[in-house]
Amino acid sequence: MTTSTQHVAAPGTRRAGRLMKRQAAWKPSLLPFFITGIAAYVVSSWLYYDENTLMGWAVTILWTLPVASSVVGIAGAVLTRRRIKRQRDWAPPEPVTQDRLIVLVPTIGRHDTYPALERSVLSYCEFMPAWFGDLRIEVLTEEGCEAAERIDALAATHPLIRVVTVPKAYKTPNGTRFKARANHYSHELRIAEGEALDDVWVLHMDDDTGVGPDTAQQVARFINAQRRAGDDAKHLAQGMLTYPRENAVNRLTWLADAIRPADDIARFAVLTGGGTRSSASTASCC
Numbered sequence: 170m171t172t173s174t175q176h177v178a179a180p181g182t183r184r185a186g187r188l189m190k191r192q193a194a195w196k197p198s199l200l201p202f203f204i205t206g207i208a209a210y211v212v213s214s215w216l217y218y219d220e221n222t223l224m225g226w227a228v229t230i231l232w233t234l235p236v237a238s239s240v241v242g243i244a245g246a247v248l249t250r251r252r253i254k255r256q257r258d259w260a261p262p263e264p265v266t267q268d269r270l271i272v273l274v275p276t277i278g279r280h281d282t283y284p285a286l287e288r289s290v291l292s293y294c295e296f297m298p299a300w301f302g303d304l305r306i307e308v309l310t311e312e313g314c315e316a317a318e319r320i321d322a323l324a325a326t327h328p329l330i331r332v333v334t335v336p337k338a339y340k341t342p343n344g345t346r347f348k349a350r351a352n353h354y355s356h357e358l359r360i361a362e363g364e365a366l367d368d369v370w371v372l373h374m375d376d377d378t379g380v381g382p383d384t385a386q387q388v389a390r391f392i393n394a395q396r397r398a399g400d401d402a403k404h405l406a407q408g409m410l411t412y413p414r415e416n417a418v419n420r421l422t423w424l425a426d427a428i429r430p431a432d433d434i435a436r437f438a439v440l441t442g443g444g445t446r447s448s449a450s451t452a453s454c455c
Contacts, residue, residue: 238436243435245440246434259390262389262390262393263390264389265389267396268368268370268396269301269369270301270303270370270372271306271371272304272305272307274290274293275348275352275375275376276308276314277311278314278315278317279314282316282377289375290330293329293380294306296380297385299382299385307332307333308320308331308333309335309351309355312334312335352373378410387408409433410430412426
């Protein structure tokens, strides 16, 4: 499953067309890594001197520590490659006909963040219904947020969208703040409405993260697979966040964003990618 963050110029404009054409022609390469590695080795060899000092021991230990993280990353990349290869033999995904999917989108509700929220929510409305017969998109807002009227107007344009407002006075038992507080309110609301069930899934999204048809297909595949798994079913999954190169404003911001999907296919694949059984009554897919 992949999700894509879209921060681009308005589609259809001449500038957007030039931007997408230029970015599509540019592809990342391994050459810069080799050049940087060779340059670092040459400079380090030039500065090296054979004298054992306390500072030398400390620096050696500190510079060696990242090796563990690098090994984990390499192992994760190998595992991800093998898993993707196995997935090529999978049967085509099928629509979900028995379970319910709730797409949960918490937002701070400011005017400057609303355009990204609108693009994201409309992407859910476009791609998810073909795969989920029982679907609801919940936009989670804070009471009194400045873009409340615009968000309500957006919800009025599509029957799948529901706005859930977190009261200002609401507090979690442990005083959780920000998005976690809003998500906990939504969880308690699902319990109160009788939706904390094994056949109700929650797709947690950010208000600036859109989806494509591949996301909808893979979420449907995961849910159907868990229904067939019986006692071995999983209750939680984490998708890969991607930043399409053709949507980036410039290469520097794309490179900065690329750190996240690199973690998804490397470290997270090793540390959280194996899957374990859970006894939780409410299933979530994030």
